[in-house]
Amino acid sequence: MQQHKKFISLDLILIVMSLYFSLLLKFDFHIPSEYIVFLKLSIIPVIVITILFNIIFNMYEHIWKYASIEELLSIVYSITLSNIVFIIYSYFVNYKLLENQYYRFPFTVHIIFWILCTVLLGGTRFIYRITEEVKSYDNNDGKVAKLLIIGAGDAGALLIKEIKKHKELKYDIVGLVDDESSKLGKSIKGVKVLGDRKDIVSISKRYNIDEIILAIPSSTLQTQKEILNICKKTKCKLKTVPGIYEIIDGKVNISKLRNVDIEDLLGREPVKLDINNISKYIKEKIVLVTGGGGSIGSELCRQIVKFNPRELIILDIYENNAYDLQMELKYLYPNLNLKVIIASIRDFERMNQVFEQYKPSVVFHAAAHKHVPLMEENPREVVKNNVLGTYNVAMCSHNYNVEKFVQISTDKAVNPTNIMGASKRFCEIMIQTLDKISNTEYVAVRFGNVLGSNGSVIPLFKKQIAHGGPVTVTHPEITRFFMTIPEAAQLVLQAGAIAKGGEIFVLDMGEPVKIAELAKDLIVLSGLQPDVDIKIKYTGLRPGEKLYEELLMDEVALTSTEHEKIFVEKPMEHNIKFLEDSIREFREVIKKDDEEIFKLMQEKVPTYIRKNN
Structure with a gap:
């Protein structure tokens, strides 16, 4: 407000100066006395007209410290229009000054007045801007x-x-x-x-x-x-x-x-979704997402709500993540019909209650244990959760006539070398087998590592960098496939739309990325130098860990689908007796020691070659 008052006061002086100097220049610094009288009579109208147009063009509202070409143009427009009105005033509102003679300003005076006003009013403002910039620069302590x-x-x-x-x-x-x-x-x-x-x-x-x-x-x-x-x-x-x-x-x-961030360096193109086909199987449907509070599950929920389900059911054993997602979705979608259920997929009776009460039409099964080294040390929990838990949800889907069941799988299911990957491969066998005897369409979607997901290397590396290192990498040549969380979730939804039942969809993960290079990139993005500011320490492969992950079964050819980033693997032949016998054996083996569990998993998943690194 103080700045505005200063500029109005300054403009009053500059307008009078411009008009006076216009007459001086016109008459070679010898203004006739009659024009002096006319000048005095015109000062008030000129000031009123010019200030009025300045107000119309917001010249007292601009923050002139940040003036640019737009502000300069507002000065030109204001002075031009005020001068046109002044010309009209000068020519039509004449003053009888001497005897029968009428006086008005020559047209040249108006031109000179326009030039002087523009230069003086504009110049003072840009001088103010330059002064403020110099002050800002002088007060800018520290390194530039x-x-x-x-x-x-x-x-x-x-x-x-x-x-x-x-x-x-x-x-x-x-x-x-x-x-x-x-x-x-x-x-x-x-x-x-x-x-x-x-x-x-x-x-x-x-x-x-x-x-x-x-x-x-x-x-x-x-x-x-x-x-x-x-x-x-x-x-x-x-x-x-x-x-x-x-x-x-x-x-x-x-x-x-x-x-x-690291996603920029990977340079993955956005997913092109077939909105209509996805909408067909989600819109106005009751959708259940198990593991809905996890990285993939929560992103699936965020994507699903965009397709207007009748009801979204988030099921998770971990209440904190589920609660955070519930608050987020309620805030963003206040009209969303949302239910959050805290339950374990291991508990068949509880799963049965959920399906009986809500009767979902679509199930996305994302609940699973996924940490390879931890699961090598806890094989019993892998069987309970990944195998028996999946069977519980899959059978409830069959019993309650779910239309579509989408299993989230992993590249570690391909020729697995660890029990976590083997358990996910068995789940692929499970859904292909159930698809043959059920009205429910069962499909699996297989993809690699997801950037920034819980337990992935990115959050770990960031924490290690924040602590000054070292950044730990298991092997200098270890590689992994990566995609972003939204990309993975969107492609899962798209695969569900394409599915006819029994397929294992394989997502295009692009080129594999060296984990060591990923670590170096994160260090560089933090403004530091690898092995100078932050050391990289190689710790050796962990139990069950591969040097290179595979997305495809070597002996099986993939066929393309209508979506450029989704491929489908030819179904394997399994029968329901094999599945039922296997589930019975898994229920018994968890009562025995760990070695028996590993042996049974190798028996049920022939491609599983256990590695104890």
Whole structure:
């Protein structure tokens, strides 16, 4: 408010000065006496007209510390319109000053007045902006980070504007990088394009760049991945701007910037969903998600609610995660018919009660023990939960005529070397067998590791980096397949839409990733150097752990589906007697010692080759 009063007071003085100097310049600094009289009579109307238009164009509402071309244009529009009104006033409201003569300002005076007003009113405001910037810079204690921006397009221009507004960020924008050769050597808002992606490393060294911001939201994820992999070599801190839709809406600001994360480096393209087919089997249906509080289960719930189920039932043994998800969904979807059930899939009677009470039409079975080394030490719990628990839910689905049962499986089920993977392979056998004797469509969806899921390497590595290291990797050559949590959940829903019953769907996981490289990337993204700031320690393969995971059964050919990222494995031949006998034997073997459990699992899953590393 204080700033507004100052500018109004200053404008009063500048308007009078502009009009007076316009007459001086017109009459070579010898103003006739009659025009002096006319000047005095015109001062009040000119001031009123000009201030009024300044108010209309919000010139006293702008924060001139952040003035830009838009604010400059508002000055030009205001002065131009006020001058037009002043011309009309001057020509039609004349004053009889001497005898029968009428006086008005010559047209030249109006032109000079327009120029002087624009220069003086605009100039004072931009002098104010420059003064404030200098003050901000002088008060900006501490190191200023040298910044390189990748992308000399709309996003880059908006980013430069935002950074120049916020001097408190302590950024010195050194230059831009862009692959479009026509932009090389050109400048955007005073920042020069220094080269293309091939020059990122050399530019960073030459100018001692501290931070790089990726500002190419309209490019493909593959392009961004390639550029980020170049940026990793610079040891600079990496950040990125939001998606293109926010650029279009003009919403890019400093608060939207985020650090580059591991998902950006993997560069996985978004999933294209067949919304209509998914909607057909979920909309207005009662949907049950077991393990609904877990990483995959909770994301499945978030995706399912978008398709308007009649009722969503979250079942989990762990109350804290289930509660957090319940609060989240109730907040985001206040009209959602939601039930949260705390129960164990091991308890058949409880499962029977749930199915009898709610009668779900669709079941997503995500509840399972999944930690390989822990399960090697606790094989009894694997059988109780993964095998017998799955059987309980699957049989309840059969007994209560569930339309579709989707089993979440894993790449560790392929030629398993650990009991966790073997148990998931047995579950695949189970659902293929039940599909033959039931009206329920049973399918399994197999995929690899999920970034950021509970117990995955990413959260572990981040904690180890936060504690100063070392980051522990089992083997320098160990690789894994990865996808994001939303991608996995969306593809599970899509596979359910494609399913006819009895299939094992295999999701396209892309290329395998070296865990050691993943660890190095996370260290670099934290602004540190691998084996300098944070050590990487190799601890050796753990019991049951593979060096390389397999997504496909070697002896089985996959066929493509209507979705480019989903493939289907040819069903294996199993009969219901084998399944019932196996379940009976598993119920008995958990009363015996661990070795008996391992032996039975090897007998039931012929591809299971136990490794005790």
